[in-house]
């Protein structure tokens with residue numbers, strides 16, 4: 537990898553521009569992946585943002601992006617999924633061995649923000665928006681954060697996922713942790 541990593545950010549729907557801004561602030565070029573040709577660019581890592589997982593899944597198929605991305609992820613490309621990105625990495629790409637509960641916090645707690653600990657990262661602000669959590673994880677999954685008894689951040693090999701949205705805060709430490717996975 538060169539000294540100025542290039543990260544493709546899936547830009548079909550949801551919070552992609554916030555990720556690009558977070559990446560930029562730690563010296564990473566984030567470029568938008570909107571169509572199949574974008575996968576031909578040099579790519580050191582991938583971000584799948586939050587949004588609506590059913591909509592993103594549909595667009596992945598319609599735009600014929602799914603297979604190309606799955607190949608790259610299966611071949612070890614570092615990938616970071618937030619919220620809907622977590623759901624897609626678990627349920628569609630089968631890239632991380634976790635069971636995810638969608639919209640897990642119900643209506644009243646639909647959106648909230650807390651400070652909590654994430655392993656290898658520290659105490660960070662966590663913004664949850666109609667978030668999923670991880671109900672159970674396979675033995676090769678490293679659990680990175682548990683909030684109120686529910687797993688909200690985890691990693692398996694090249695795949696990092698969070699239920700919450702670090703890109704919606706000014707704290708860049710989760711993106712910096714992802715940067716360390718790029719090699």
Ligand code: GLN
Pocket residue numbers: 585586587588589590618619620621623638639665666667668
């Ligand atoms: N509830 C959304 C879904 O199921 C995820 C919410 C988010 O990404 N902020 O796809």
